[in-house]
Amino acid sequence: MADTVHLKIKPKFIKKYRSGFPLIVSEAISNLKDLKEEGTIVKLVDDNNRFIAKGYYGKQNKGYGWILSKQEHEKFDMHFFKNKITSAIYKRKNLFSDEDTMAFRVFNGEGDGVGGITIDYFNGYYLINWYSKGIYQFRNAIIEALKDAVDYTGIYQKKRFDAKGQYMEDDDFVTGERGEFPIIVKENGVNFAVYLNEGAMVGVFLDQREVRKTIRDKYANGTNMLNTFSYTGAFSVFAALGGATKTTSVDLANRSKPKTIEQFSLNGIDYEAQDIIVEDVFQYFKYAARKQLLFDLVVLDPPSFARSKKNVFSADKHYKDLLKEAIAITEDNGVIVASTNSSAFGMNKFKGFIQKAFQEAGFRYKIVEEFSLPEDFRTIKEYPEGNYLKVVFVKKIK
Ligand code: SAH
Numbered sequence: 001m002a003d004t005v006h007l008k009i010k011p012k013f014i015k016k017y018r019s020g021f022p023l024i025v026s027e028a029i030s031n032l033k034d035l036k037e038e039g040t041i042v043k044l045v046d047d048n049n050r051f052i053a054k055g056y057y058g059k060q061n062k063g064y065g066w067i068l069s070k071q072e073h074e075k076f077d078m079h080f081f082k083n084k085i086t087s088a089i090y091k092r093k094n095l096f097s098d099e100d101t102m103a104f105r106v107f108n109g110e111g112d113g114v115g116g117i118t119i120d121y122f123n124g125y126y127l128i129n130w131y132s133k134g135i136y137q138f139r140n141a142i143i144e145a146l147k148d149a150v151d152y153t154g155i156y157q158k159k160r161f162d163a164k165g166q167y168m169e170d171d172d173f174v175t176g177e178r179g180e181f182p183i184i185v186k187e188n189g190v191n192f193a194v195y196l197n198e199g200a201m202v203g204v205f206l207d208q209r210e211v212r213k214t215i216r217d218k219y220a221n222g223t224n225m226l227n228t229f230s231y232t233g234a235f236s237v238f239a240a241l242g243g244a245t246k247t248t249s250v251d252l253a254n255r256s257k258p259k260t261i262e263q264f265s266l267n268g269i270d271y272e273a274q275d276i277i278v279e280d281v282f283q284y285f286k287y288a289a290r291k292q293l294l295f296d297l298v299v300l301d302p303p304s305f306a307r308s309k310k311n312v313f314s315a316d317k318h319y320k321d322l323l324k325e326a327i328a329i330t331e332d333n334g335v336i337v338a339s340t341n342s343s344a345f346g347m348n349k350f351k352g353f354i355q356k357a358f359q360e361a362g363f364r365y366k367i368v369e370e371f372s373l374p375e376d377f378r379t380i381k382e383y384p385e386g387n388y389l390k391v392v393f394v395k396k397i398k
Pocket of ligand 1: 204229256301311
């Protein structure tokens with residue numbers, strides 16, 4: 001690996017880095033051109049070459065790498081990563097001993113001290129996500145550290161920095177025993193089928209655990225539920241188990257139908273009593289309005305950005321309109337679960353979209369629940385942008 005590169009930090013950013021900001025951003029650096037090879041160790045210094053912090057160069061859409069330490073002589077070896085992983089595991093000890101939940105995040109990037117990598121746990125299996133070529137240069141040390149720190153059945157990985165298509169290598173298996181997929185994991189007593197060998201989306205988004213539980217325990221009973229952008233139908237499964245009279249799941253992807261059938265079946269729910277529709281959500285809204293369908297519980301969980309044949313959806317531009325479509329087919333006193341994982345805006349702006357949508361639709365509303373990332377998706381106060389999830393339960397009032 002190349003020698004350490006000294007990055008000169010512009011004066012107005014120095015305070016920010018001294019007080020713990022973890023992300024290396026281009027606007028803060030005067031000699032960006034000195035960065036050549038991802039994985040290079042970088043030292044942040046001021047104009048007088050005084051040490052500020054050190055980390056690594058790795059390109060992500062967010063920035064140019066992450067600070068890992070404020071100790072000038074720290075080495076980023078297996079010992080360093082093992083300390084980070086061990087302390088992250090310790091912070092999840094309640095989840096490890098929870099018999100009803102076997103899937104959660106054990107290491108959340110900068111929230112656990114190493115930006116650019118996450119590790120999830122699925123009933124004995126560990127899944128590492130590498131978010132840059134830079135952090136992937138440390139793979140030997142990190143994998144050795146993980147093997148040393150935990151009891152595992154098997155370890156898998158996703159190289160999230162690779163261009164689509166060229167990324168399946170050895171079906172993402174790293175070490176230990178190969179899984180027989182799907183492996184079945186429980187979350188609050190509910191079964192999920194998980195595939196660690198099929199690309200980045202493994203079957204369940206772990207950050208919505210508390211939202212799913214809340215839907216099942218407090219909102220689903222007796223409702224006619226609509227789940228848009230439903231993927232494997234996780235919200236529908238929880239709603240059905242919570243007593244929804246019927247669920248309707250809508251997703252554009254063909255794979256969503258067999259995957260949703262699989263999740264219902266794993267939980268003893270008759271999928272034929274549910275609607276599972278492969279269609280563009282925006283088309284479905286038109287259909288539902290025409291047929292005057294009304295729902296008591298509507299989940300909106302779009303990707304931050306999506307392009308379909310007829311639509312381009314970008315959460316920061318179009319969420320308000322999406323809400324208006326949902327409001328039109330929600331019963332009075334019905335609840336809309338508005339969710340977004342867009343890091344382009346925060347909770348206040350999101351609530352602004354909600355306010356505007358109801359105002360334009362001519363209805364009053366009441367916010368009845370709010371969620372951000374759960375505890376296992378640790379974030380740090382020096383980098384609140386890391387808390388990307390925003391979920392608001394809104395009751396429509398006539
Ligand atoms: N709510 C899901 C996760 C959604 S992931 C869960 O809790 O598991 C985003 C999903 O949106 C993907 O499955 C994708 O196929 C789907 N999608 C993207 N654009 C869409 C559109 N215009 N209409 C319907 N589904 C869409």
